[in-house]
Amino acid sequence: MVLFSISRxxxxxxxxxxxxxxxxxxxxxxxxxxxxxxxxxxNVEKTLSTFKGPLDSKFVSxxxxxxxxxxxxxxxxxxxxxxxxxxxxxxxxxxNKACKLFSISQNPKLLFDVIEAYRAERCSxxxxxFKVVLNLYKQAKxxxxxxxxLRKMPEFGLRADTTMYNLVxxxxxxxxxxxxxxxxxxxxxxxDLYPDMITYVEMAKGFCSVGRLDDAFRLxxxxxxxxxxxxxxxxxxxxxxxxxxxxxxxALELLDEMEKEGGSCSPNVVTYTSVIQRFCEKGQTxxxxxxxxxxEARNCSPNRVTASxxxxxxxxxxxxxxxxxxxxxxxxxxxxxxxxxxxSLVVSLKRNERTEEAExxxxxxxxGGLKPDGLACSIMIKELASGGRVVDGYELCDEIEKMGxxxxxxxxxxxxxxxxxxxRNHSVEAVKLVKLMLMKKIKLKSPYIDSIVEILKKSRDEExxxxxTENLKSFIPKVIIDSxx
DNA sequence: ATAGGGTTAG
Numbered sequence: 001m002v003l004f005s006i007s008r009x010x011x012x013x014x015x016x017x018x019x020x021x022x023x024x025x026x027x028x029x030x031x032x033x034x035x036x037x038x039x040x041x042x043n044v045e046k047t048l049s050t051f052k053g054p055l056d057s058k059f060v061s062x063x064x065x066x067x068x069x070x071x072x073x074x075x076x077x078x079x080x081x082x083x084x085x086x087x088x089x090x091x092x093x094x095x096n097k098a099c100k101l102f103s104i105s106q107n108p109k110l111l112f113d114v115i116e117a118y119r120a121e122r123c124s125x126x127x128x129x130f131k132v133v134l135n136l137y138k139q140a141k142x143x144x145x146x147x148x149x150l151r152k153m154p155e156f157g158l159r160a161d162t163t164m165y166n167l168v169x170x171x172x173x174x175x176x177x178x179x180x181x182x183x184x185x186x187x188x189x190x191x192d193l194y195p196d197m198i199t200y201v202e203m204a205k206g207f208c209s210v211g212r213l214d215d216a217f218r219l220x221x222x223x224x225x226x227x228x229x230x231x232x233x234x235x236x237x238x239x240x241x242x243x244x245x246x247x248x249x250x251a252l253e254l255l256d257e258m259e260k261e262g263g264s265c266s267p268n269v270v271t272y273t274s275v276i277q278r279f280c281e282k283g284q285t286x287x288x289x290x291x292x293x294x295x296e297a298r299n300c301s302p303n304r305v306t307a308s309x310x311x312x313x314x315x316x317x318x319x320x321x322x323x324x325x326x327x328x329x330x331x332x333x334x335x336x337x338x339x340x341x342x343x344s345l346v347v348s349l350k351r352n353e354r355t356e357e358a359e360x361x362x363x364x365x366x367x368g369g370l371k372p373d374g375l376a377c378s379i380m381i382k383e384l385a386s387g388g389r390v391v392d393g394y395e396l397c398d399e400i401e402k403m404g405x406x407x408x409x410x411x412x413x414x415x416x417x418x419x420x421x422x423x424r425n426h427s428v429e430a431v432k433l434v435k436l437m438l439m440k441k442i443k444l445k446s447p448y449i450d451s452i453v454e455i456l457k458k459s460r461d462e463e464x465x466x467x468x469t470e471n472l473k474s475f476i477p478k479v480i481i482d483s484x485x
Numbered sequence: 486a487t488a489g490g491g492t493t494a495g
Contacts, residue, residue, distance in 0.1 A: 201486045236487040
């Protein structure tokens with residue numbers, strides 16, 4: 001029976017499924033290496049030193065999956081080793097993957113065990129080794145552990161550099177522990193490492209986020225003493241901090257100062273937008289528009305962020321005509337397109353419960369060949385799907401797809417539509433949607449797949465059941481991978 | 486390294 005085979009394929013795929021197709025490709029290249037790794041787990045780096053061949057993220061991720069879950073130690077040592085190779089560099093994505101796979105946040109000790117193993121086995125350890133470890137803690141957002149790593153370096157006769165201090169300082173700033181961050185910054189000076197612009201920007205951001213504006217401003221003096229001149233980025237951080245705490249007069253003074261200073265301190269679109277946004281939030285639309293004029297007068301073009309907060313504001317006040325005029329004006333500046341602005345307007349209208357107008361504008365965009373952005377599409381499709389117009393939602397999805405729309409809509413929406421279509425027995429659309437999902441490699445998340453299986457069990461539509469079963473079979477294993485990491 | 490509405494995929 002068809003239904004039986006679905007649930008059987010579901011449960012067997014939980015137990016036996018083998019992560020990714022790439023594993024197969026990679027086994028051909030490196031199966032030996034992996035087997036060696038697993039046999040001589042004590043000598044990972046020595047085994048790896050015999051490895052010759054291209055190292056890429058696919059390969060690295062394949063090995064990591066092989067080591068999961070019982071060989072975390074080996075997996076991490078492989079990951080660190082890979083990060084040391086000159087022809088390869090882990091991307092943040094890969095750090096994140098390793099971090100999630102081996103649950104570094106829950107098991108921070110794993111990495112200390114690796115460091116201890118290096119010591120016990122007299123492995124060669126360099127500054128770069130510690131950098132890879134630090135980056136793993138960065139992904140895991142573990143400030144204390146990252147600091148311990150920094151403290152371990154001298155035991156290996158190594159010294160941290162400015163980027164490593166910056167990484168740890170950043171973690172403490174994010175955590176809001178500005179005292180430790182400050183101690184670390186001072187410590188840099190003691191060991192002949194000078195804080196750089198990145199250090200100061202992080203510190204300024206950190207101080208602002210905990211409301212220590214005076215300390216943030218004091219950085220101006222500290223950095224100048226060290227021969228590091230403040231630039232627009234640092235100024236912008238401080239300006240943002242002042243805005244956030246509501247002192248708009250002081251914010252405008254600082255903006256003045258930046259304009260007068262000029263050069264590398266000259267405000268840019270981020271600086272102005274930050275001020276405009278705060279005025280909008282406070283309901284001071286007039287002041288926001290003055291800042292807009294001011295930036296345009298200085299040849300600084302508003303971008304999507306600038307435009308969208310003003311559009312949002314006009315929309316909230318019901319000043320739609322002015323929103324349209326504003327759009328014409330900012331688009332002329334060249335920093336933002338009609339597509340982006342109208343998309344923002346669609347989003348704002350919907351947020352202000354002017355759904356019908358949002359839909360009208362959205363339709364107008366499609367008919368005029370303007371591509372709405374991901375958020376606007378997601379919002380409109382969701383509106384249709386949850387408002388009992390599932391088929392319309394699907395058709396909209398299909399229409400957007402046919403426009404060659406590359407940026408994706410919220411991936412949950414495909415699942416939501418699929419469930420809706422199945423529930424209402426729209427077999428033809430459901431089958432088409434599944435095919436689209438397969439083509440776009442959209443994964444079905446576990447709560448949705450349960451609903452689908454339930455629906456199929458009850459369905460008398462044999463054609464639907466046959467088609468979906470056939471199609472779902474091929475991506476159920478992927479679902480299992482996704483829910484496991 | 487600065488704003489933000491959730492910005493590729495790996």
